[in-house]
Each structure stands twice: as C-alpha cells, then as structure tokens.
Amino acid sequence: MSYWGFRKVMSVSAKALPKVLDDSIDKAADRLAADQISAVIERLLYNEGGARLKTYMETCAHCGLCSDACHHYLSNNKDPKFSPAGKVRQTIDLIIRKKGNVSIEFIKRACEIAFTECNLCRRCVLYCPFGIDVAYLMIFVRRICHQLGVVPKFIQDTAHSHSATFNQMWVKEDEWIDTLFWQEEEAREEIPGLRIPVDQECAEIFYSVIGPEPKFRAQLIYQAAVIMNVAGMSWTMTAKPGWDSSNMCMYTGDHEMTARLKKVHFEAALRLKTKRIVMGECGHAFRSVTDVGNRYLGWKAPPLPVVHAIEFYHELISNKRINIVQKFDKPVTFHDPCNIVRGGGLHELARGIIDKTCEHFVEMHPNREHNYCCNAGGGIINCGPPYTSKRVRSNRVKADQLRDAKSWGARTIIAPCHNCHGGLEDIIKFYQLDMDIKFFSDIIYGCMDKNHPLTTEAIKKY
Amino acid sequence: MNRSDWDWSPGEKIIADLQQWRKNFHEVEAPCVSPDGERIAAVVRMQDAPSFICETKSAWKRGFDKIWGLRFLPDNRLLAIVSAAGKWTVAVEGVPWENWFDFVWDVHVCGAGCNIVAAAQNGGAYFAVLDGIPWRSAFPSLSNLTLSPDGRHSAAVVQTVPFNSGDVFQFRKGCYTVARDGNPWPDNFLNIWDLTFSPDSHSIAAESRISVEDYTIVVDGKPWQRGFLSVWKPLFHPFDHSVTAPVKIDKGWSLAKDGEVIWQQRFFQLWHHAYSRQGNHIAAIAAPGFGRWTIAVDGKAWPLTFNHLVTDMVLSPDGERIACIGKTDAKWHIAVDAGCWDGSYDMIWEPVFSDDSRHVAVKAEKKGEICFVVDGVPLNDRFVSAWDPVFGPSSDCVLLKGITRNGVYVRHVFKLAEYNIQ
Ligand code: SF4
Ligand code: SF4
Numbered sequence: 001m002s003y004w005g006f007r008k009v010m011s012v013s014a015k016a017l018p019k020v021l022d023d024s025i026d027k028a029a030d031r032l033a034a035d036q037i038s039a040v041i042e043r044l045l046y047n048e049g050g051a052r053l054k055t056y057m058e059t060c061a062h063c064g065l066c067s068d069a070c071h072h073y074l075s076n077n078k079d080p081k082f083s084p085a086g087k088v089r090q091t092i093d094l095i096i097r098k099k100g101n102v103s104i105e106f107i108k109r110a111c112e113i114a115f116t117e118c119n120l121c122r123r124c125v126l127y128c129p130f131g132i133d134v135a136y137l138m139i140f141v142r143r144i145c146h147q148l149g150v151v152p153k154f155i156q157d158t159a160h161s162h163s164a165t166f167n168q169m170w171v172k173e174d175e176w177i178d179t180l181f182w183q184e185e186e187a188r189e190e191i192p193g194l195r196i197p198v199d200q201e202c203a204e205i206f207y208s209v210i211g212p213e214p215k216f217r218a219q220l221i222y223q224a225a226v227i228m229n230v231a232g233m234s235w236t237m238t239a240k241p242g243w244d245s246s247n248m249c250m251y252t253g254d255h256e257m258t259a260r261l262k263k264v265h266f267e268a269a270l271r272l273k274t275k276r277i278v279m280g281e282c283g284h285a286f287r288s289v290t291d292v293g294n295r296y297l298g299w300k301a302p303p304l305p306v307v308h309a310i311e312f313y314h315e316l317i318s319n320k321r322i323n324i325v326q327k328f329d330k331p332v333t334f335h336d337p338c339n340i341v342r343g344g345g346l347h348e349l350a351r352g353i354i355d356k357t358c359e360h361f362v363e364m365h366p367n368r369e370h371n372y373c374c375n376a377g378g379g380i381i382n383c384g385p386p387y388t389s390k391r392v393r394s395n396r397v398k399a400d401q402l403r404d405a406k407s408w409g410a411r412t413i414i415a416p417c418h419n420c421h422g423g424l425e426d427i428i429k430f431y432q433l434d435m436d437i438k439f440f441s442d443i444i445y446g447c448m449d450k451n452h453p454l455t456t457e458a459i460k461k462y
Numbered sequence: 463m464n465r466s467d468w469d470w471s472p473g474e475k476i477i478a479d480l481q482q483w484r485k486n487f488h489e490v491e492a493p494c495v496s497p498d499g500e501r502i503a504a505v506v507r508m509q510d511a512p513s514f515i516c517e518t519k520s521a522w523k524r525g526f527d528k529i530w531g532l533r534f535l536p537d538n539r540l541l542a543i544v545s546a547a548g549k550w551t552v553a554v555e556g557v558p559w560e561n562w563f564d565f566v567w568d569v570h571v572c573g574a575g576c577n578i579v580a581a582a583q584n585g586g587a588y589f590a591v592l593d594g595i596p597w598r599s600a601f602p603s604l605s606n607l608t609l610s611p612d613g614r615h616s617a618a619v620v621q622t623v624p625f626n627s628g629d630v631f632q633f634r635k636g637c638y639t640v641a642r643d644g645n646p647w648p649d650n651f652l653n654i655w656d657l658t659f660s661p662d663s664h665s666i667a668a669e670s671r672i673s674v675e676d677y678t679i680v681v682d683g684k685p686w687q688r689g690f691l692s693v694w695k696p697l698f699h700p701f702d703h704s705v706t707a708p709v710k711i712d713k714g715w716s717l718a719k720d721g722e723v724i725w726q727q728r729f730f731q732l733w734h735h736a737y738s739r740q741g742n743h744i745a746a747i748a749a750p751g752f753g754r755w756t757i758a759v760d761g762k763a764w765p766l767t768f769n770h771l772v773t774d775m776v777l778s779p780d781g782e783r784i785a786c787i788g789k790t791d792a793k794w795h796i797a798v799d800a801g802c803w804d805g806s807y808d809m810i811w812e813p814v815f816s817d818d819s820r821h822v823a824v825k826a827e828k829k830g831e832i833c834f835v836v837d838g839v840p841l842n843d844r845f846v847s848a849w850d851p852v853f854g855p856s857s858d859c860v861l862l863k864g865i866t867r868n869g870v871y872v873r874h875v876f877k878l879a880e881y882n883i884q
Contacts, residue, residue, distance in 0.1 A: 024630055047713065149634070149674055156630045163653045163671065164638065165605070170627070172603055174565040174583045181528065192509070193489055198530060200492055202809075202827075202847070239567060241605070256677070256692045256710075263733075270773055273809055298731035300753035303771040303789070384628075 022386045024153035029108045032148060037107060040147045041100030044140075053140060056132045057096060060085060066124035066134065071372045072117050075396035082394070084124040084134040087113050091141045111150045114141035116387050117394070120251070120378035121338040126369065135378070139253060146253035154384025158248040161211075163257050166241035166264050168248050169211035177239045179214040183221045187229075191450060194229045196221070199272065200236035206269035206304075207235050209280040210246035212418055220280060223445040227313075230450055231321035235278070242268025245279050247288035251379030255296055262293025266303050276305040278312045281439045283339035283417035284377065291343065308340055310416055313440055314349040317356050323449040324357050331360035332443075333402075333410035335424060336371035337417035345369075350416065353440055357447050362410040364401050372398050374415070376423025391423070392430040398423075399431035406435060413437045465855045468498040472859065474874045478502050478518050481869035487516065495849050496534040499863040499873035503540055505529045515542065515556065522556050531569055535576045543569065543580070552580050552594070559594035566591070573613020581607045581618070589644065590616045597644030604641075606655055610663035617642045617666050619654050640668055640683070647683035654680065656695040660703060667696040667705045679707045679721070686721035694733045700741040708732040708746065717744065717761065725761035732758065738781020745784050747772050757784055757800070764800040772797075774812040778819035785813035785822045796835065798822050803838040814850055816857035821878065823851040823860055834862055839881050843874060 045053075067073050067083035076082045081090065091110045095102055102110075120135035128134075145151055151159070161170045171179075177198065184196040197203060207228070213220050228235045237243060242264045249257035266289075269277050279286055286308050294302045307315075316322045334354060341347045347368040354361050364371065375395035380387065402413065402424075415421055415437055424437050469475075477499070483490050483506065493504035506516040512525035515532065517540065526544040533541055535554070544553045549562035552569060568581040579592045587600035590607055592614075601620035608617050620641040625632035636650035640657060653671040660666070670680045676689030679696045696707035709718040714728025717735065735746035748758035755772040756764045768788035775786040785798045793806035796813065807826040814823045823836045825848055832848040834841045845864030852861040854875070862874045878884075 027631065147675055151630075153628055153630055157628045157633075160630060160633045164603075164621075164633075172583075172588075173581065173605060174567055177567055178565060195489075195491070197492070254674075259692070273811060275809065295752075298749035298752055298755075299771060300769070303773075305792075 022152050022383070024156065025108050025111055025150055028150045029104050029111070029148075032104055032107065032150070034101075034103070037102060037104070037148060038100040041095055041102070041144055044144055044147060045096070045100065048143070049140065052136065053092075056137060057093065059130045060088065060132055061130070062089075063129070066128045066132075069124040069127040071119075071121075071123075071375060071397045072394050075394045082117060084118075084128075087118055088134060088137050092137050095141070095144070107145065107148060107150055110141055111145045111152070114138045114145060115152050115155065116380055116383050116390065118378060119338070119373045119375060119380055121373035122342055123338070123370070123373065126342070138378075139251075142251065143253035143255070151252050152383040152387070154386075155248055155252055155379050155382040158382050159252045159254055159257065162247070162249050162261055166261060167211040167244035168246050169215040169244075171211060171214050171244075173239075173241070176214055176243060179218055179221065180237060180239070183218055183225060187222050187225045191226055191229055194225060196225045197236040198239045202273050203234045203236035204275045205233055205235035206272060206274035206277045207237050207280075208243055208245040208265065208269075208277055208285075209237075210282045210285050210418055211244045213280065217418075220439065220441055223441040224280065226445060226450065227316070227322060227441065227448070230448065231316050233321070236272060236274065238268045238272065240268060242266075245277075245285040245289055246282060247285060247293060248379055248382055250284065250288045250292055251382070258288065258293055259296035262289060263297055265289065266294075266297075266299075269304055274304070276307055277302070278307045279309060281309045281416040281418065281441065283337035283343075284379075284419060287339040287343050308344065308346060308416075309440060310340065310346045310350050310353065313444055314352050317353060317444075322444065324444075324447045325449045326447055327356075328358045328412075328443050328447055329360075330412050331362055331409040332358045332412045332414050332438075333362045333364045333405035334367070335364060335374065335413055335415040335420055336368055337415065337420045338371070338373050338377055340417065341371065342369045350414075350440075353444075354414065357440075357443050358414075360409065362405050362408045364405045364410075366401075372401060374398060374417075374420040374423030374427070376419040376426075377417075381419055381422045381426075388426060392426050395423070395427055396431075399427050399433065402427065402433050402435060403431070406433060411435055414440060414443060416440050465498075465852070468861070469500070470854045470859055470861075470875055472875050472877050472880075474872050476870055476872050478871045479869065480504075480865060480871060483516055484869070487521075490516070491532075493865075493871070494532050494534060495863050495871070496538040496540075497536055497852065498538050499849075499852075499861055501534065501538065501540070502871045503532060503534075505532055505542075515540070524556055526553075531567070533569075535571055535578075537576050539576065541569065541571070541578065543567065550582075552578060552591075554578070559591070561591065561594055561596060563591070563596075568607050570607060570609040570616075571613075572609040572611060575613055577609065577613025579607060579609045579616040581605075588620070590618055592616050592643075597641070599641070599644040599646075601641065601646075606657050606668075608657040608659060608666075610659040611661055612663040615643055615659070615663055617657050617659070619657070619668075620646060622646050622650055634674070640666055640680075642666060647680075649683055651680065651685075658696055658698065660698040661700055665698065665703070667698060667707075669693050669695060669707070677710075679705060679718075681705050686718075688718075688721045690718070697735060697737060700737055700739065702741070706735065706744065708735060715748075717746065725758075727758070727761045727763070729758065729763075730754075734775060736775065736777050738777055739779060740781055743777075743781055745775060745777060747775050747786070755788065757786055757797075759784065764797075766797060766800050766802060768795070768797075774810075776813050776815060778815040779817060780819040783815070783819055783822075785815065785824075787811075787813070787824075794826070796822075796824055796826075796838075798838075803835065805835075805840070811850060814853065816853040817855060818857040821853065821857060821883065823853065825850055832864060834860075836860060836878065836881065837883050839883055841876075841881065 072082040118138040487506040491505040531543040550566040563582040588604035589597040589600040603621040606619040623637040691710040715732035731749035770789035809827040848864030
C-alpha cells in the first residue's frame with residue numbers, strides 16, 4: 001500500500017449528532033443588534049477580506065472534490081453540510097452574498113460550524129484542484145464571530161486567560177516558577193545535580209512549553225529536564241510571561257491578541273539572548289510561532305530559529321547526545337499531527353525517531369500529510385464539554401484508522417501534540433479501542449541511557 | 463552608581479578562580495558580577511546540602527533551602543530571593559527582609575537608594591513588597607509589577623473582581639485595573655498591561671483593551687478618548703507630562719500623543735520607542751514594510767534595513783545618536799547612526815554609549831568566544847563568558863568583565879587610546 005493509500009474507511013451507523021448547548025453562544029448572540037452584525041461584517045470584509053478571500057470565493061467550482069478529504073463529512077455519513085465546500089456555503093458565502101445582512105440565528109449557526117465542524121486541518125486543501133484553503137475561510141468566519149463576541153465559552157475562556165496571564169490555563173506567575181522548582185527537585189532524585197535553569201542569559205536554547213504542562217502534565221517538564229541534562233544542553237526556561245508558546249487566540253479569530261502573545265514569547269527568548277527556541281510537543285503552538293504570529297508582527301520568519309521537539313529529539317539522537325539503550329518493545333503506530341506534518345513537514349523526522357527508539361512500527365493509513373485530524377485541533381477540543389460527544393462522533397474515521405492499526409498489532413499511539421492527545425484519548429474511550437497514547441518524550445525518557453555523564457555546555461562555558 | 467569611585471587604573475585584575483569553586487563545591491550555578499566588576503558571586507551547593515552563595519573567595523556562612531534570582535544592585539550590593547522552611551523573601555548582602563511570604567518573585571530595583579520591589583503571594587492573595595514592606599491590600603492576582611523612577615512607589619496590574627472559571631461575560635465587564643502602592647484605580651478594564659511611570663513618579667500610563675476590538679492608552683485610570691486596533695507600551699515625555707505610544711490604525715502603525723496620531727508615516731510595525739534626554743526626538747524600532755526592519759526617528763525611517771529583525775535600540779545620553787542590533791540572513795550586525803559596522807556576529811548584546819555620547823561599545827559572540835567592539839574596532843580580549851562593557855566616567859576608558867578560558871574571572875580596564883580610538 002502506498003503511503004497515501006486509503007485502507008477502507010469503515011462506516012459506522014449514522015446517528016444524529018447530539019444537540020449541543022453552549023449557552024454562551026445564545027447569550028452573546030441574543031444581545032446583538034442587526035445593524036451591529038452588518039457593520040462588523042462590512043468593516044471586516046472591507047479591511048481584511050483582500051484578494052485571497054475574493055479569489056477563493058470566486059474560484060470555487062463547487063465540484064465537491066474536497067468532500068472526501070474531510071473527516072467531518074466522512075464521519076457524518078457524507079452529509080453535504082459537513083463537506084468543506086458545504087461549510088463555506090453555509091457561512092462566508094452567504095455572508096458575502098447577503099452583504100452582511102444576516103440574522104442572529106445565522107451567526108449562532110455560523111459560529112457553531114466554524115468553531116466546531118472544521119479543525120482548520122487543511123487536509124481538504126490538498127484535494128482541491130485549485131488549492132482553496134477552506135481553513136482560511138473558516139478562520140475568517142471565526143474572526144467575524146470574535147468581533148461580534150460570539151465564541152464558544154470554553155475556548156473564549158482560554159483566550160481570556162491568554163490575554164490576562166499570557167498563558168492559556170490561568171497559571172499564575174508564582175505557580176509556574178514553583179512548578180519548575182518542584183520538577184527540578186523531583187528530577188534531582190533521579191539525576192543528581194540536574195538543573196532546570198531559569199532566566200539563564202546566553203543559554204543556547206530557550207525551551208518553551210504550553211499551559212497544560214504545569215497544570216496537568218508536569219511530568220513532561222520533568223522528562224524534558226532529564227533529556228536536556230543528560231544531553232548536556234545549554235538551555236533555559238523563563239520565569240516571566242512568555243514561557244507558554246500556545247495560542248488559542250489564533251483559533252478564536254483574535255489576531256491582535258495572537259500577535260501580542262507571540263511578541264511576549266519571542267521577546268522572552270530574545271531578552272535572554274538565546275540562540276534558538278525549542279518547543280515542546282505541541283502542534284498548534286508550532287503553527288502559531290513559525291507561521292502565524294510572526295507574520296502578524298511583521299517578521300517573515302520567526303526572529304530566531306524555532307525547533308519543534310521532533311526536530312530536536314531527532315538531532316539529539318542523530319548526534320548521539322542521547323543514547324537509546326533499550327528500544328520500546330510494544331508495537332507502536334504514529335499519528336501525524338496536522339500542524340507539524342501537513343503544516344510543518346516533520347513526518348520523516350518523526351519516523352526517524354521511531355526507527356531509533358521503537359522495535360515495531362505499524363503505519364496508520366492514510367499517513368503523513370494525508371493523515372486525518374484527531375478532531376481536537378483547530379481549537380475544537382478547547383470548545384469544551386458541550387461539544388465532546390459531537391466531536392468524537394464526528395471523527396469515526398480516526399477511530400477506524402486506529403482500529404486498523406490495532407488490527408496490525410499496534411497498542412500504543414505516539415502523538416507529538418497535546419491537542420491530539422486529548423482528542424485521541426476521547427476517541428479511544430468512546431469507540432472502546434483500548435489503546436494507549438504517548439509523547440515522544442515518554443518513549444525517549446523510557447529508552448535512553450540516563451547514566452551518560454553530565455557534560456553541560458553551560459559548565460564548559462565557565 | 464557613582465562610577466568615579468571605582469578603580470579605573472588601566473590593567474587586568476584577577477578577581478576569582480572559578481576552577482577552584484568547582485573543586486570546592488559539588489554544584490556551581492552561573493555566576494553574576496557587580497557593576498564595578500570587583501565582586502563575583504554564584505549559588506553553590508554541596509551534595510544534598512542547602513544552597514549557599516559563594517562570593518569572590520569564599521562561601522557565605524548562612525545557607526538557604528533555595529536561592530535564585532541572584533543579582534548585584536547598581537550600588538554593588540548582592541540581592542537574592544531565598545527560601546527557608548517553605549517561606550520566601552528577598553535577602554540583600556545575605557540579610558533577609560524581616561517579612562517572609564509563601565512565594566516571592568519578579569524583583570525590580572530603582573532609585574538612588576536602590577529601592578527594591580518584589581511580587582509576593584501569601585495564602586493565595588497577591589501583593590507587592592517595597593523594601594520589605596508589603597502593600598496593605600492584596601488581590602486575587604497580580605502581574606506587570608513596576609517601580610517608579612524615584613523608587614518610592616510601586617504599581618501592578620491587579621484583579622479586583624473575582625470570577626468563576628468560564629465566566630466569559632464577567633471577564634468582559636472588566637475585572638482588572640492598576641493598583642498603585644496597593645490602591646486600585648476606580649475603573650476596571652478588560653485587560654491592562656505594560657505600566658510606565660512618569661519621570662516625576664506621580665503618574666502611570668498603561669496599554670489597555672477596553673472592548674473586544676478596542677485598544678487604547680490609560681493614564682492614571684483615564685483612557686484616551688480614542689480607541690485603536692492595537693497599541694504598544696506608552697511613554698511619558700521627559701518634561702511636559704504628555705504620553706506617546708505606538709498605535710495601530712488603518713492597516714498600519716504610527717505614533718500617537720495623548721490620543722492623537724502625530725506621525726504621518728505608517729509602518730507595518732512600530733514598537734519600543736524612546737525619547738532623547740531633552741525630549742526633542744523620538745526613536746522607535748520600525749518595519750517600513752513586511753519583513754524589513756529599521757529605526758524610525760521622528761517618523762522617518764533609516765534607509766538601512768535588516769530582513770530579520772532589529773532589537774536593543776539605545777539612544778545616546780545627548781539624544782543625538784542611536785545604536786541598535788540588526789539581524790540579516792541569520793547574522794547579527796551593529797548599526798550606529800544609520801550605518802552598519804563592519805563584521806557580523808553570532809550574537810550581540812545591547813550597545814552601551816559613553817557619557818559624552820561619543821563612543822559605543824558592544825559585547826558580541828563569534829565562534830563560541832565573547833569579544834568586544836568599540837566604535838567598530840574589535841578589541842583583543844576573548845572570554846568564554848562576559849558581562850556588558852562599562853565606560854569610565856570621563857569616557858576615555860572601558861571596563862571589561864569576563865571569564866577566561868582557564869576559568870579565571872578578570873576585570874580589565876583599558877584606555878581607548880590603546881586602540882587609537884579618539
Ligand atoms: S480544514 Fe479539515 S476539518 Fe476543515 S473542512 Fe477542511 S478537511 Fe474538513
Ligand atoms: S474541491 Fe475546491 S473547488 Fe471543489 S468544491 Fe472543494 S473548495 Fe470548491
């Protein structure tokens with residue numbers, strides 16, 4: 001089977017999606033005045049709807065070739081409402097045709113479609129003969145919703161957290177620093193002398209994570225610290241805002257806050273005169289740092305090199321900065337996260353790590369840039385519990401993919417992205433797949449030689 | 463910081479042998495040095511023992527469970543955040559403040575008397591502590607802590623209205639404001655960031671988001687009349703109390719004063735503006751187009767641009783000269799007065815002007831070595847680690863502070879004339 005080949009996508013019986021109740025959408029939309037809606041839309045179309053929007057809207061031939069690319073469409077029994085072009089038709093197309101004169105009910109539905117029925121995964125772009133970026137069009141709809149204040153509650157709360165704290169989980173400044181000290185203390189039990197350097201000027205690496213790590217997954221900071229220390233890297237984290245590279249504002253259509261967050265992140269790394277940013281295993285954060293936030297701010301490329309954990313781990317293993325002493329012995333499969341594979345091209349490096357660290361590898365099909373989204377991405381998982389059931393039901397194809405990989409022996413899924421973890425966990429539970437999920441750092445931490453002498457470049461420096 | 467009292471006699475002075483520290487202690491963290499270069503200190507540990515501060519020749523007698531944030535004050539005293547028995551405080555020269563807290567962080571120093579302010583938390587309540595004295599009021603959260611130029615007032619962004627997780631409607635009503643010395647402004651805002659005190663320490667200006675789509679500058683609690691698409695950090699004029707800030711309008715950035723746009727030019731980006739000492743010039747880092755970076759002075763961009771970024775802009779004391787660091791094609795350059803010095807580096811630190819504004823010195827890194835450049839002339843000294851250069855009070859000599867390849871910390875004063883720098 002070729003790498004992009006499709007094993008048969010098994011169909012599961014069609015059930016109507018549960019009615020979703022997010023009172024914040026109703027509450028916010030019901031306060032809108034009709035002229036307010038048209039005024040906001042008119043302003044955004046005029047100021048921000050440039051040639052790209054016009055070209056896409058005027059080029060779409062409604063051929064439907066993008067439909068089979070979308071997991072929402074496939075998982076909802078090919079209901080045309082869920083096809084990429086169908087979502088465009090129900091939202092931005094009508095908005096433009098009606099010159100912004102749309103009803104409150106329309107805005108509520110457009111909000112639901114743009115925020116919870118499209119992951120901005122860009123799979124459909126690969127299949128459109130014109131390369132129309134439906135994700136861009138859905139972000140435009142989200143932008144309108146944001147400016148109208150009609151955004152699903154849970155993701156809006158996350159965006160509010162970003163704006164107030166510069167991290168997505170309302171982590172307070174002292175809680176963050178305390179977490180670093182705590183993880184350092186724990187890890188020192190295992191690796192004597194281990195350090196998590198904080199605000200260390202001139203380190204080679206500025207290591208950034210995302211909000212959920214100090215909140216729920218502190219073990220990832222521990223593992224990163226072990227890997228950095230054993231590899232003898234010159235690295236630092238910051239005690240100041242800017243430690244969180246995530247960016248849910250990118251998904252709520254809040255471009256101004258997206259830019260502000262990236263400024264804080266980049267300036268934290270620049271202030272410490274570090275040479276590059278290494279990011280933890282997150283997909284959307286990578287997109288926000290390397291492709292979106294930098295451009296909003298006027299930087300063609302990020303102002304200093306940005307390296308995703310996949311590239312970094314691959315480098316450490318290839319350069320023998322860390323040595324794998326015993327490979328992970330259970331068969332694994334790999335979920336290609338949209339933002340770092342379709343968006344970032346890191347699929348072969350990821351397979352390079354698997355090759356060096358795992359005994360048995362089962363490809364998921366389709367894979368690489370053709371992989372299906374986990375359905376958590378694009379901020380859908382951040383829309384929270386009101387949409388969980390809809391979200392998992394709308395990704396039956398991912399369950400089929402996983403089931404297929406499992407039938408070839410895979411019990412463990414490696415997914416180097418936080419959102420993918422959340423999305424896949426829900427799918428595994430709902431479809432009773434009985435599989436477990438790991439980050440690369442879980443695998444590497446478990447397989448590496450931790451007795452490698454501590455030869456930090458920082459020590460050599462003085 | 464009275465630099466006239468420092469030792470400016472030319473020559474090299476060995477201050478400490480860090481190799482010896484390494485032999486004496488199990489762990490030695492990254493050291494810091496005093497402004498005059500006479501002292502060097504680092505947090506050190508013996509195995510499973512508390513942390514100590516080793517200073518120049520020997521370790522202090524008193525240890526703490528944890529020490530971090532080690533730094534020298536402008537008057538050469540040593541400050542650290544320390545913890546004992548689960549409580550935290552600030553210690554100066556090893557002497558802790560009387561009050562201890564559940565956590566302490568974000569230390570700022572200002573004023574002739576080197577006043578110190580830190581953020582602190584006790585039992586989930588947040589406040590600032592100025593020279594050991596906590597604010598009388600505490601808040602559910604605190605950030606953006608700032609100290610006034612005279613060192614006598616502190617301010618921070620505080621949350622004044624608690625709200626439940628997910629209560630997006632309460633958040634939008636505005637739950638944050640600025641507290642000055644613990645007293646909040648009467649009005650709340652959606653968001654408020656980046657506080658700045660006026661030169662006389664009486665007023666405070668800040669960036670604010672006043673609605674989902676409107677940003678503006680707030681001065682002493684009063685927003686400017688006009689909202690913008692976005693704003694960056696405001697500054698007070700050195701004398702006339704007006705406030706300027708970069709603002710985004712009509713798809714471009716410009717500079718506004720007291721709410722009115724004062725520069726005709728529009729930039730793709732504009733930030734980090736600064737006044738000359740007399741207040742007659744304003745310079746800022748600017749992007750005249752997407753992916754092109756330079757300096758704009760009084761609204762006019764330099765013809766010299768960098769394709770990656772411009773950072774670390776510094777105005778000379780007389781306000782007539784500007785130096786900055788630019789990056790093009792992954793290499794760092796030094797730009798002074800719209801011209802680029804020869805040579806490129808792997809990293810360059812913030813430029814330093816002499817008091818008479820005639821000379822510029824920078825610390826730079828090339829191929830793993832730290833070197834210095836003055837007025838475009840590379841100096842001979844090479845270090846593995848070094849601190850910013852300091853000009854002598856008469857602007858005719860420079861103090862270099864660095865650790866040599868042998869692990870020795872040296873303080874080196876040389877006359878500019880040695881390099882024929884006039
Ligand atoms: S971007 Fe992804 S989720 Fe959205 S329509 Fe295209 S394929 Fe479907
Ligand atoms: S494949 Fe492209 S042109 Fe065809 S319907 Fe989809 S977006 Fe339109």
